[in-house]
Amino acid sequence: MARVTLTIDNGPDPEVTPHVLDVLARRNVRASFFVLGSALADPARRRCAERARAEGHWIGNHTYTHAVPFGQNEAPDAVEREVVATERLLGDLAHEERLFRPFGGGGHLDERLLSRALVDHLTAEAYTCVLWNAVPRDWEPHDWVSVAVEQIRASPWSVLVVHDVIPGNDRRIDDLLARLEDRGDEVVQAFAPDCVPIRRGEVVRDVAPFVGR
Template sequence: MQKDQLFTRRRMLLAGAAALGSAGTAGLVLAGGGEETARPVVAPAAAGPPARRALAPSTFRLQPLTGYGPPRTPPRRLKVREEPILQISGSGRRMVLTFDDGPNPAYTPHILDTLARYRVRAMFFVCGECVVENRELLARMADEGHVVGNHTWTHPLLTTLRRKEIRSEMERTSDVIEDTYGERPQWFRAPYGAWNRAAFQLGADMGMEPMAWTVDTTDWMEPGTDTIIDQVEEGAAPGVVVLSHDAGGDRSQTVRALREWLPHLIDSGYHLTVPSRRV
């Protein structure tokens, strides 16, 4: 009797192992080629691992794997500023170009094309709700060396919001920037340039410096291409931060004006760059 029981138990174990092995082989074949019938594949013993096709530099940004990779780096605590940064070091006739409210597929690519033509890096203060629809544009900004800053999720007037609402607007945007651009933003700009104490404190808690501007192109009013050009060329000076927009309305004037005033500033000896963290 015991012999029969042992024989039966052994037969059940062997049958279970065979079933597991068959399921595993089928899974591998389906994952590799999508076939319905499992077929053994015999490779030469001396063959090495199959060569992998190189991925594009932005692939990991376009398709982030949630739950993988190192944990988010906690932001370094910053001094809580009472006023935003208005200018940078003007040594070497340096200026900073900034663009707000994007990214936008109708205008941002043209701006990036012009910046690439003249090998200029800029800052883009993006809105989270625009990022989720245009992740490939943030990946391009990262690939081309531009700095991406936080401009809230929905572009609200922060001075009318409660503290937890401001935190949500800023934190969600930093999260989507990190997932798409590859790192958390180090700069923040309040919509409409309207800061309050909570915005300064929360920005510092999230490791961001507040950045304002010194020259407004007034492109948000759509005043005409010539007016935008005049605003930049007349306001140009070492240390200046220029405000433009790549979304939030018809920005075709901004696109045309940039093609005119950017080479003019370069020919005039200005070096268009992005600021370092220490200011």
């Protein structure tokens, strides 16, 4: 038996997220949605995040544009534009631990993820930085559900990244949850400590491997 935390990134998307929420409700699973500020600025997308929050899911900040990874972003106001602006839009939707998830392009855990200015901001403002350890590459046209099951099987506690901006992922998430249930795996909402280098502003794991500039 393995443990898995389901995290759903890059939305919300009014064509996909409501169906994902239906699946999670039917299967009584709570997840975390790491949303984009640019999506929250759209009322229809924001309503999806409001529904997710109302149904017990956690909502975190996943930058405003999801364009240039922090480790490569040379804009002096990147933190303000990407993190602060998104947190402002999140408002009451934000989880009390101020969840933030960076991105690196392709799910790689390397120096693309963070900048020193970002780490300074996350610690000063008491954010919790949530990484991951299982990426089934659901954006590629392959049987990512089987890849996810293999990854989950290989680790005692997986923090899995999937996306609610890909049509059909509601069905695939449903398939995944069915297969995990058949195996007796445990789906939890908390994050594996290994995937949380900063908790409530305190650096609890070495972030140097993730800092690019």
